[in-house]
Amino acid sequence: MDFALPRELQDYLARLDAFIDDTIRPLQARDDNERYFDHRREWARTDFERDGLPRPEWEALMAEAVRLADEAGFYRFSLPREYGGEDGGNLWMAVIREHLAAKGLGLFNDLQTEHSIVGNFPVIVMLRDFGSPEQKERYIRGALEGGFHLSFGLTEPEHGSDATFMATRAVPEAREGRAGWRIDGEKMWTTGMHTASHCVVFARTEGKDGDARGITAFLVPSDTPGVRVEEYLWTFNMPTDHPRVSFTDVWVADEAVFGEPGGGLALAQAFVHENRIRQAASSLGAAVYCIEESVRYARDRTVFGQDLSRNQAIQFPLVELATQAEMLRLLIRKTAWEMDQMPHPEVERRLSDKVSMCNYWANRLCCEAADRAMQVHGGIGYSRHKPFEHIFRHHRRYRITEGSEEIQMRKVAAYLFGYMGPRKNAVPAPTPRSSTPAKPRMVEAAQ
Template sequence: MDFNLPTDLVAYLARLDAFIEAEIRPLQAQHDNERFFDHRREWARTDFEGGGLPRPEWEALLLQARQRADQAGFYRFSLPEAYGGAGGGNLWMAVIREHLAAKGLGLFNDLQNEHSVVGNFPVIVMLRDFGSPAQQQQFIHGCLDGRYRIAFGLTEPGHGSDATHMDTRAVREQRHGRPGWRIDGEKMWTTGMHTATHCTLFARSSGAAGDARGITAFLVPADAPGVKIEEYLWTFNMPTDHPRVSFTDVWVPDDAMFGAEGRGLALAQAFVHENRIRQAASSLGAADYCVRESVRHARQRRPFGEDLARNQGIQFPLVELATQVEMLRLLIRQTAWQMDQMPHPEVEKTLSDKVSMCNYWANRLVCEAADRAMQVHGGIGYSRHKPFEHIYRHHRRYRITEGSEEIQMRKVAGFLFGYMGPNKF
């Protein structure tokens, strides 16, 4: 049993660090771009008078960083070679995401916008696995080069974790001699809709409320008649690009159907395990950063003429957090490695509980670590001159949005008590 990271992965991290130092940090230092990362970050990023949306100059800077990463060969790492990637697996992506998050805030990795120099591409994977040949031809490279951006419309005002009771309806209807679908409903948290060209919209097309089957996905043009952004939902961490969107008498042709009719929830689940293990690794890296920064500060701070670090009231909470970081790192890497050893459908059957363990615990841990870092740093830790409040506000969302921790604990319980999984009885 070898717990060492593969030597080629270690070498890749070194090349990634060198690229960040040569290309990304200088870009961050230009034209007062530091305002997006220092104590001014929330105000610099947010157009508070324009609905709380991200400022165009902020999104333009992120795009420039991604383009540099793409030119250097890092951005598409996780994608198949056919799409310009390297086919990076789950273990590599988990280690990379932890490595980047452990660096703190910076243009190289700012997951408030799901931005990173090593990208995450759930929509591309969905198109690869469920799109028609025409959809793959149109959208895959179009999304990668920026011509298309696809939002995700699943959650509704009355239905969050339980998508099977959604109220949005799709009904077959012919218009202008063409077969298609009329869609009516409303979606919440439709992230990125302000710049989206299309929305992956989920609607019940058959069956009864609560049925997993009977929900169909559609690729709906964002500018289709009847699509309306009703409001942008301001959040704990601003800016916001999470609107409530209504769909009223929206018509799409048959070829807008995304995947098989009535099997739309398979799309929503297609990337969940990969996404959760990577996001868990990011939370782990951020937690590690908070602990290390707290230790460094405690060694430098000298209240009453003695190192702050000598106080057990400072030591013991950080010891517990550091211990959890080490244990969680092993579980995340083991789980990611196991995911790489099996076909994707097998992950749901045999490892889904471990992925949920990693994710919900990492999201809880980073919030505890950020809170402790504020406490150890005192007044300056509470201020925006340190990154801990931003880390807390950003990662707190994942205890809800990446499958709430209660939903994930229920998955773990299902495996543990034999209601689902390989030991079902």
């Protein structure tokens, strides 16, 4: 058993660091671009007079960083080689994501917007695995070249984790001699809709509420008549690009069906494991950043004539966080490595509980580490002159999104108690209880 990182991966991280130092940091320092990362961050990034949306110049800066990373050969690392990538696996991506997040905030990796110079491509994975040949040809190229941007319409105002109870409906309807579908409903948290060319809309097409089957995904152009952004939902961490969107008498042709009719939930879950393990690694990296910055500050800060770090009240909470980070890193890398050893469909059947363990615990750990960093740094830690409050506000969302931690703990419990997963046939069924109460045992008193 060898826990050492492969030499090739270590070399890759070194090249990545050199690219950041030589190309991305100078771009961040140019033309007052630092305003997006200091205590004025939200005002610089957020257009409060335009529904709280990201400012176009902020999004343009991220796009320029991505362009440079793509030219340097880093951005598409996780993609298959047929799309210009390097077939980067889950282990490498987990290590890279932790490495970048542990550097703190910067143009090289800004998790608030899911921006990174090493990209994550769930949309392309979805198109590759579920798209028709025409959809693959048109939209994968468009996603890589910038003409195709996709938002995701699954959650609804009255339905979040209970997606099988969604109220949005699609019914067959022909118009002008073309077969198609009429969609009516409403979606929440359709992230990126302000720039999206299309929205993946999930709607029930058959079956009854609660059925996993019968939900179909549709690729709906965002400018289709009847698609309306009702409001942008302001969040704990701004800017916001998470609107509530209504779909009223929206018609699309049959060609808009994405994946198997009635099998839309499989599409929604297809990339969740890759997303969750990588996001867990990012939360771990951000937690490590908070821990290390707190240690550094405590060694430098003098209180009552000695280093702040001499106090056990400072030491012990950071010791516990560092211990958890060390254990979590091993679980994340082991799980990512195991994911790389099996076909993707097998992950759901054999490893889904471990992915959930990594994700919900990493997100919780990051919030605890950011909170402790604020406490160790005192007043300056609570201020926006330090990044900890920003890290807390951003990573707090992940305890709800990507599957709330309660949903993920329920998945772990289902595997643990044998309701699903590899232990399903290994855990014995409970013994039926007799309906006749047992007679009390009479014990004679000793003479």
